[in-house]
Amino acid sequence: MEQWILKELGRTDLGDKRRTKRFMEIVSNLSKSPSATVPTASGTWAATKATYDFWDSPYIKPSMIRQGHIEATQERISQHQVVLAIQDTTELNYTKQKALSGAGYLDSKYATGLKVHSVLSVSSKGLPLGILDQYVWAREIEELGKAEQRKKRTTAQKESQRWLDALTKSEQLIPESKKVVTITDREGDFYDLFAYPRRLNSEFLIRASQNRCLDSGEKLWSGVESSSHQGHMTVEVKRNPTRKARRATLSIRYTTVTIQPPQNRGKKEQLAPQELQAILVTEEDAPPEVEPIQWLLLTTLEINSIEDVEQYVRWYSYRWLIERYHYVLKSGCRLEQLQLKTAQRLEMALATYSIVAWRLLWLTYLARHCPDVSCEEVLESYEWQALYATIHKQIYPHQKPPNLSQVVRWIAQLGGFLGRKGDGEPGVKVLWRGLRRLDDISETWHFCQELEHH
Template identity: 40%
Template sequence: MSQSTSLEQEDWASTELQHLGIKCGRTIKRFIQTVSTLTQNLGKSLAGASRDSAEAKAMYRLLDNEQITEEVVLQAHRKATLGHMKAQGESIILAVQDTTTVNYTSLQQTEGLGDIGGAIGNRGLIVHSSLAVRPNGIALGLLDQMIWTRKPEERGKRNDRSPRPIEEKESYKWLKSMDNSSAGIPEGIRLVHVGDREADVYEFFDHALASEQEFLVRVVQNRLTLEADKLFDGVKQEPSCGQIVVEIPRDTRRNLPEREATLDIRYGRAQVKAPANLPNKWLNSRSASLSIVYVRELNPPAGVEPIAWYLVTSLAVESLEEAVEKINWYMQRWKIERFHYILKSGCAIEKLQNRTAERLQKLILIYSLISVRILGMTYLARQLPEACCTLYLEEEEWKVLYCIAHRTSTAPPTPPTIQTAVLCLAKLGGFLGRKGDGDPGVKVLWRGLNELHTVLKHRRYTSF
């Protein structure tokens, strides 16, 4: 019997995890059931998500099962992500990398947690993810995820300027995730690794160029070049090639609303020197040929720090159109911020309680898969509103959702569009849908999904 046919139902979890590398069909079935249960009970503890104590015990046993490893689960999901990438027909896919910390300081009895920075005594886990995103902003899935702990004695080493090899530094995560993300990419697709200021690491550029990988990074270091000027000084002397108006996403960390910004654009190319304290044995080249795009905001709102981005890329930038393309790609980096927001606020991973860090790591990965699904659904409704909702909702889900939204007991024979379904879900989650409210966000969507699943659970015991 095949792995997929051994399952009782083909929900999203069984489809997404059909390549789970486990020989035991019973364990596969239990794991997929666990993922489905957690999907339907976002923000709840394992005990709260379970139907009864027996299911809760089964979940805890599953987390201790040696066959269920992070590697096995991630590889199954990654195969599904590669399939999604291939199905899109895109020649470019963005691999957006970023790091977040998960705070478990209150779990004093939990074994295996480490230092996460901030206040002394903060304990938790560090999560670095690489998210596959289409250039139009639709998230397709995870390409890589690494979860680890930092020893307390490592605190302060980031300020150590001694010439240690990159493999001994935490910043090695950027290179490692680049290689992990690039493995097995379908033919005809170019992966562009996108990072924020933390990815401004010379070894990252050097490794990418040596291994013929593409990248786009916002840099903060005004590095020396083989030309007469430093990197930033040189591009500032280039003539303006034009201006564009863009929508700047909401910044939840600084509590800034979404806004329009007029950006002036300049671009150039430079041969960036390697830092003098990096020995040759750790580098492929002592200089890196990079394109740079300088983006400066004109007339920012009062009290708002103007945008000033320096974007470097391995790709050629020889026209306004190519510069704008790179700016648009960089703006998709916010999708991983939304991913972290869903993971922490929607899935409430920092409220999880377990005796070991190993269990928590497995749960974080499971909730990461759920978070990517919510993220993808949100932006598919914006970018491809006429797509069918069955890409994300099962038949029972969309039919019940339709009946709730239209106050009827009869669902139509054909499913609604993803835009219609997402709007209905968002209204269940508290979205008012007024003229000036814009598109529904991830918060009202996860709330709506929780409400829908509450109705579905009730429906299984009573007539709808």
């Protein structure tokens, strides 16, 4: 069993040591070949059947699968004073699987599947630390077409409640001595989240979507836009299928605002206005083919200087990491291609692959944040030795293991990364491709090494 598996999942308790060992073997197999089918990643029919049986077990719940990883995440969190708890919702689309039971409708009434709300903890420098919470649900078909009725319900009766529950969970898992900053996109812009009771050292940073009324009589956007220009900063805009990576220059405005409670609820529920800091950043001289960045951020974080504002904007830019996490789950781990017949089994598989997806993302960014650490922090000796021999066509000539940055680039080369001057650091996609090839190479290498010793 690899050392990282024992370290990451050693606290897992599934009620039986044999089940826990089987779980570790499943995660090990899937992490070596994340984009492979379950039979291919498992290697044998016995291991494949054991994986499917595990996901069908009545004795195990998804929360039990995640618990060991969550505790390992808490240990990583203990090394940081500030933790970003990034929330986001995605959907798993299983429309083509007509025989799937337990699925619900998605944002399109013609699509069926599951909704997933995750909390990804990230360091203040942008290193993914692990999953803190994950909530999965299927929308009841009876609710389809009742949007107007849902608007009249309390927050506790709506899907919006998931943001509040996730905030509570984050606060429970992160010590009060650490500052936790809950970060959400525009979907998290609703009054109840602003007004929700928070413990000491718990703040939020939310991108505004609603043009709210202020106590001054103005609207939110015009109120912030009329504030004085405070300076400029640059951020790295990551590439995606529709745009290239670029450095964006942003103009900065910020001011204190007091937002009014919703008019249809304020008097009836005796809701109070909320004083917040508002930050508006707008991209200047954006390339003509891209949509310029314009973020209006609402936060409880204290602002004492322009440097504080720059820090908070960079923190918000790390929200992109949870989108990458969901991308790895769906495209890297091919979660939507699983055919497990029931939503319950799919949720078990999701809990398992959540650990695999996090490790892929973590490995990608750890190599950028800590390039000089030993590669043996993440790979077994035989794995990096086989990797070096494959890339360089020779046995590793030094006694000291190579560093993590070098090894991650070699794995990426196996996945198609060219490493040219303008290519930057390898991304998560070439890593999951490379890891699958590395598994085949290193297993053969390990087998040959054992033959030599015998």
